[in-house]
Each structure stands twice: as structure tokens, then as C-alpha cells.
Amino acid sequence: MKKVVKYLLLLLVVGLVGYQSVYFRKLSEYRKATGEKFDAPAFSKKIWDEQLPGKSDSAIALTDLIHALEASPENAFAKHSHVLGIGNYRYSLVKAEATVAMINEDEIILQIAHADSLMIVRLATEFIYGNAIRDASGLVDIKDFTNTTDLNAISEELNRIVRTAVLPSFKKEVKQGDKIEITAAAEFNKEHLYFNNLELIPVSLRIIK
Amino acid sequence: MIALASYKKNISRFQSVIALFILCIVLGVLSDKFFTAANGLNVLRQVAVNVCIATGMTLIVLTGGIDLSVGSVLALCGAITAGLLKNGLSFPSADLFVGFTILGAVLAAVIIGALLGSFSGIVVTSFRVPPFVATLAMLTIARGLTMLYTGGHPISNLGEDFAYIGTGSLLGVPVPVWIAAVVVLIAVFITRKTKLGRYIYAIGGNETAARLSGIRINKVKLTVYAIGAALAALGGVIVTSRLDSAQPNAGISYELDAIAAVVIGGTSLNGGKGSVWGTVIGAVIIGVLNNGLVLLNVSPFWQQVVKGAVILLAVIVDKAGDKKE
Structure with a gap:
């Protein structure tokens, strides 16, 4: 009798735990409710065509951002940068007018007037990778x-658009000494801030003269 | 003379506690941030996973065995928890979707961990494969299965409720610490108050004598490997929750930290001697050492050297103690 009670109790506990552990749905209904597979190219194209131009127009000038970062990194990062995950890296969309100082195989060295001096930044033109x-x-x-x-697929797609739609025509036309207008993504490490020789990942590029 | 012998015995018994005490004093003197409540809780939170794994490892080592697969089992079970929570199970032919609650996903991971440990136990007991080799094979198998299950990608965004397991606090104490405390208390109860505990020590002390006295060696060994892997799975749940992501390469070299905690805690690698409390102290020593070296800005490369030296020292002291006995 004791054994029967013991097994009945055990069964009851297993049943209760099981009931609290799993639930059942029709697969077709579940798939309908959770949507189809994520379409990274379409999602990224929508961002690129419809949302990014507005963001580019309102991007902060690189020199202003540097001033702000020099004055108060915490405030500047809070106001002008974004981050998706955890860690020290922050990303900002910046714009600048620059002079082409040198054209290398995989990057263009730019000079930007900053305070009373010229700041050197590197514009990536070959290796467009990462989540910047x-x-x-x-x-x-x-x-x-x-x-x-899915998140990485968005980055891949945005990078691909830059590699195929932004860079080829620009690289063909740009010459040393040209003045250009750029909108680009900049990566900053909160713990190791430096501004000279900064690498920028292009979003839009225009040769002024 | 007897008093001196008793004094020496007590010193030997509490050598890990004394070592921890000295370590804390030294680090407290060298860094003003060491003796703060926030840092203490941080150390405990970081140590909790190793305590879970090392507790299981202690039971295995006490029988004279070892389990090198706990890091990989941790990764696989963490991935399974995340996968079940996120995607459930689909059976297209039956048009059926089985969803998992947090409780369900955690239970499934722990059960799968126990099954993996049982498999290692069967290989060790039935096929007479040395534990080192059997669990080394399981290490590779579990890591491969993790890669297959995740496709090599992390499974992320598991929800705030699940994140509470790894990042939440209860009465001011991190939840992982509560989990580790429960695991330790159960393990202490098993080793001190149950037949299984006595059998574990008996097998580690003298396997032949234990067999001749009627202990079912294979059953006990299989049980401890199952418990060890189930606790590694629980560690996987905590790690996955803390990171809000199941990483396919999680848990690499965790087995070494667990073994180090066991050895530093005074459990003999030959089996039959040691305790769960010792392992807890061992895990805390490693945690405190890691924390202190970071606070003192010691290079990560030197940190590894120091950790290795401490483990070596612990083994030498243990061997010296064995010789005296």
C-alpha cells in the first residue's frame, strides 16, 4: 500500500513538472504566428534606401564629435553613439569634409581640419567588414x-552594399588632392580613446572638386 | 606529543582555509578594492559555476576517476537550453510544435547532461576504458554535437526571465550563488549521510575491498559520472543565462578549473580522500586568485602562470601528506 502511494505521488509530481515544462501547438499555427524566415537583404535594403539617408543628413560632424568626446566622453557617447551588445566599443555616424592626402591599395588617407591643425583619418576602401x-x-x-x-546578416548586407554600390565609382574617380564629403561609421573604444589615424567605414562619398 | 600530532593534523585539515585566509589578507593589503561588498559578490558570482562543476567532479575524483568532458557538456547543455527555449521542438510530419518553458528547458538540459555522464560511466565501467580516455572522447563528442546543434553560431536573446538565473539577485545574493549553495549542501548530505556517499569513499579508498564487501562498483561509478555531468549541465544553464546567449565555444578549459578546485581543496586524485567543502574552498581560492590578479593589473599571461603554480603547489602538498600517512 505504501509503495502504491509513493508511486502515485511520484507520478503526480512528474505530471505537474511536465505540465509546467512543455506546451503543445499545431506547427502550422506556430509558424504563422512567429513569421517567415528573416530576409536580411530586403531588411537591409529598406534600411539603406529609406532610413539611412535621413540618419546620414543628421550625422554629427567628426570634429564636433571629437570636441564633445574630449570634453565629456560619457555625455558624448550617450548622445552621439550607439551600441548593440555589451563591451567598450561605441559606434557613431559622422560626416566630414576632407582632403585626399594619399590613395593606398586598401584605404585612402584623409586630412581633416581640426582646431588649428590637420587630423589624419583612414577611410577603408577595400575591407568593409564588421558591424560598424x-x-x-x-x-x-x-x-x-x-x-x-540574423543580426550579422544585416551587417554583411550593408557592408556588401557599400562595397558594390558606393566604393567602385568613387575609387575610379578620386585623385590625390581632391576635396571630398563623407558620411561614415566610426568605431571608438571607450577605454582607449584616440582620434588620430582613426579608421572610418564609408556610407556615402562625394567628390566636391 | 599527542597534542602536537593533533595540532599538525588540524593544520593539514584546514590548510586550504588557511591558504584562502592568507591570500585574502595579502590581496586586501595590495588592493583597496578587494575588501568591498561589490567585489565579494562579484567573486562569488564568478565562482558559482565552477563550484557546481567542481562539486560533481569531487564525487568522481573521490571514486578515483576523473571527467574531462564537463566543459563540453556545459556548452552542449547550455546550447540545448537556449535552443529549446528559443525554438522548441518541431515535428512537421505530425504538424506538432513542442514549446519549452524555462523550467522545461533547464530540466531537459540537466537530464541530457546526466545521460551524457551515464554514457561516460558505462564506457568506464563496462568497457574498462580509463576515465581519462573515456571522458576525453566525450569531450570531443559533446563539443562536436554543440557545433552541430548550433551550426557554430551563438543562440541569443533568451529573455529577461531566463537571464534572472544568471544575473539576478535574491536577498542581495546573486542567484547563481544560491544555486551553487543548494548543490553543495545536497552533495555534502550525499557524501556524509547516505549509503552512496560511503560507497564513493570506499571505492576510492580501495576498490577491490569495496567490491569484496558487496558494493556494486559499476552502479556507483555510473551514478557519480551522471551527477557530475548533470551539474556541468546546470553550470551551462547559468553561463547561458548570464551571457543571455549560448556560445558554441563556451566552457573551454572549465574542466581544468574544476579539477584545480578539487585538488586545491585537498581531494586526493587517487580517490578516497577529500570533501565537498574542501572543493568549495578550492574554487573560492581560484576565484579570489583570478579576481586579485585582475585587480592588481597582472598580465593575463602571468595570471595563467600563477594559477598553474598554485595548482602544482597544491598537488605537491597533497602528495607530501599522502606519503606521511
Whole structure:
């Protein structure tokens, strides 16, 4: 009798735990409710065509950002940068007028007037990788995504657009000494801030003369 | 003379506690940030996962075995928890979707961990494969299964409720510390108050004698490997929750930290001698050492050297103690 009670109690506990552990749905209904597979190219194209131009127009001037960072890094990062995950890296969308100082195989060295001197920055023209553009845009919210693969796919797609739609014509036309107008993504390490020789990932490029 | 012998015995018994005490004093003198409540809680939170794993490892080592697969089991079970929470299970042929609550996903991970440990136990007991080799194989198998399950990608964004397990606090104490405390108390109860505990010590002390006295060696060994892997799975749940992400390469070299905690805590690698409390002290020593070296800005490369030297010292002291006995 004792054994029967023991097994009945055990069964009851297992049943209760099981009931609290799993739930069942029709797969077709579940798929309908959770949506189709994420379409990274379409999502990224929408960002690029419809949302990023507005963000680019309102991007902060690189020199202003540097002034702000020099004055109060915490405030400047809070106001002008974005971050998706955790860590020290912050991303900002910046604009600048610059002079082409040197054209290398994989980057262009630019001079930007800053205070009373010339600041040197590197514009990447070959290796467009990483999450700088996606994160600097501030247009992607990590909470909208269920996995990092989809998030990374957005970066890949935005980088691909820059490599195929922005850089080829610019690289063909640009010459040393040209004045150019750029909008780019900049990456800063909160713990190791430096501004000279900063690398920028281009978003839009225009040769002024 | 007897008093001196008793004094020496007590010193030997509490050598890890004394070492921890001295370590804390030294670090407290060298860094003003060491003796702060925030830093103490931080150390405890970081140590909690190792305490869970090392507690299971203690039971295994007490039988004279070892489990090198706990890091990989941790990664696999962490990934399974995340996968089940995020995607559930789909059965297209039956048009059925099985969703998992947090409780369900955690239980599933712990059960799968226990099954993996049982498998290692069977290999060790039934096929007479040395534990080192059997669990080394499981290390590779579990890591490969993790990669297959995740496709090599992290599974992220598991929700705030799940994150509470790894990042939340209860009565001012981090939840992982509560979990580790419960695990330790259960393990202490098992080793001190149950037949299984006595069998574990008996097998580690003298396996032949234990067999001849009627202890079912294989069953006990299989049980401790299952418990060890289940606790590694629990560690996986905590790590996944803390990071809000299951990383396919999580838990690499965690087995070494667990073994180090066991050895520093005074458990003999030959089995039969040691305690769960000792392991807890060992894990705290490693945690405090890690924390102190970071606070003192010691290079990560030197940190590894120091940790290795401490483990070596602990083994030498342990061997010296064995010789005297």
C-alpha cells in the first residue's frame, strides 16, 4: 500500500513538472504566428534606401564629435553613439569634409581640419567588414531579433552594399588632392580613446572638386 | 606529543582555509578594492559555476576517476537550453510544435547532461576504458554535437526571465550563488549521510575491498559520472543565462578549473580522500586568485602562470601528506 502511494505521488509530481515544462501547438499555427524566415537583404535594403539617408543628413560632424568626446566622453557617447551588445566599443555616424592626402591599395588617407591643425583619418576602401555601419546607424534594435545570425546578416548586407554600390565609382574617380564629403561609421573604444589615424567605414562619398 | 600530532593534523585539515585566509589578507593589503561588498559578490558570482562543476567532479575524483568532458557538456547543455527555449521542438510530419518553458528547458538540459555522464560511466565501467580516455572522447563528442546543434553560431536573446538565473539577485545574493549553495549542501548530505556517499569513499579508498564487501562498483561509478555531468549541465544553464546567449565555444578549459578546485581543496586524485567543502574552498581560492590578479593589473599571461603554480603547489602538498600517512 505504501509503495502504491509513493508511486502515485511520484507520478503526480512528474505530471505537474511536465505540465509546467512543455506546451503543445499545431506547427502550422506556430509558424504563422512567429513569421517567415528573416530576409536580411530586403531588411537591409529598406534600411539603406529609406532610413539611412535621413540618419546620414543628421550625422554629427567628426570634429564636433571629437570636441564633445574630449570634453565629456560619457555625455558624448550617450548622445552621439550607439551600441548593440555589451563591451567598450561605441559606434557613431559622422560626416566630414576632407582632403585626399594619399590613395593606398586598401584605404585612402584623409586630412581633416581640426582646431588649428590637420587630423589624419583612414577611410577603408577595400575591407568593409564588421558591424560598424549597422551599429552606427542606430536603426537596428537587438530586441527585435532572436539570433545573432540574423543580426550579422544585416551587417554583411550593408557592408556588401557599400562595397558594390558606393566604393567602385568613387575609387575610379578620386585623385590625390581632391576635396571630398563623407558620411561614415566610426568605431571608438571607450577605454582607449584616440582620434588620430582613426579608421572610418564609408556610407556615402562625394567628390566636391 | 599527542597534542602536537593533533595540532599538525588540524593544520593539514584546514590548510586550504588557511591558504584562502592568507591570500585574502595579502590581496586586501595590495588592493583597496578587494575588501568591498561589490567585489565579494562579484567573486562569488564568478565562482558559482565552477563550484557546481567542481562539486560533481569531487564525487568522481573521490571514486578515483576523473571527467574531462564537463566543459563540453556545459556548452552542449547550455546550447540545448537556449535552443529549446528559443525554438522548441518541431515535428512537421505530425504538424506538432513542442514549446519549452524555462523550467522545461533547464530540466531537459540537466537530464541530457546526466545521460551524457551515464554514457561516460558505462564506457568506464563496462568497457574498462580509463576515465581519462573515456571522458576525453566525450569531450570531443559533446563539443562536436554543440557545433552541430548550433551550426557554430551563438543562440541569443533568451529573455529577461531566463537571464534572472544568471544575473539576478535574491536577498542581495546573486542567484547563481544560491544555486551553487543548494548543490553543495545536497552533495555534502550525499557524501556524509547516505549509503552512496560511503560507497564513493570506499571505492576510492580501495576498490577491490569495496567490491569484496558487496558494493556494486559499476552502479556507483555510473551514478557519480551522471551527477557530475548533470551539474556541468546546470553550470551551462547559468553561463547561458548570464551571457543571455549560448556560445558554441563556451566552457573551454572549465574542466581544468574544476579539477584545480578539487585538488586545491585537498581531494586526493587517487580517490578516497577529500570533501565537498574542501572543493568549495578550492574554487573560492581560484576565484579570489583570478579576481586579485585582475585587480592588481597582472598580465593575463602571468595570471595563467600563477594559477598553474598554485595548482602544482597544491598537488605537491597533497602528495607530501599522502606519503606521511
